[in-house]
Amino acid sequence: DSGVTQTPKHLITATGQRVTLRCSPRSGDLSVYWYQQSLDQGLQFLIHYYNGEERAKGNILERFSAQQFPDLHSELNLSSLELGDSALYFCASSARQGPYEQYFGPGTRLTVT
């Protein structure tokens, strides 16, 4: 158990809908990263927050957004969902900024039908 929690574990929804994925980092970790894992793209970095502020963006679509709240939990919002958004979404946390070890949650499997 990494100490990172993600909810829900599974999510099935229809095209055009909007969903919110939630992540709670390890106790004391200020950095939260979001990644998408799909068969064709592998593991891709989406976005990084540190202590409530956005620090870096990766291959994140404009339909996707995220935020980190004062209690350090983070939410990833996916809207206008398409079939191609079906993937595993991971949250990871780290104690510091920078290229240090990250601890991953169990992921949310999103299926768009």
Next chain:
Amino acid sequence: AQSVTQPDIHITVSEGASLELRCNYSYGATPYLFWYVQSPGQGLQLLLKYFSGDTLVQGIKGFEAEFKRSQSSFNLRKPSVHWSDAAEYFCAVGAYNQGGKLIFGQGTELSVKP
């Protein structure tokens, strides 16, 4: 651009045999390197990391990895594989100038024969 290559998509080894999973990276500066393992339906678990110093690093579950700057490699090894080691293994490099994001290889799936 930084990248990580894992040349082997799938490897099968017999239980008790030794294992080496290959990883090559492309990164301009001193890399921060990681190996993660993912069991089916699970998240990624950190096996080991290399930041600096001794180029042979020890990790959990009996794994070790060796950093070779001249070959831009960070291969993962285990002297004797157990059936429970069957999983997917990912090599990653930490991008210092990009917020610390991890850049992952495509993964190597390990199967263990009894």
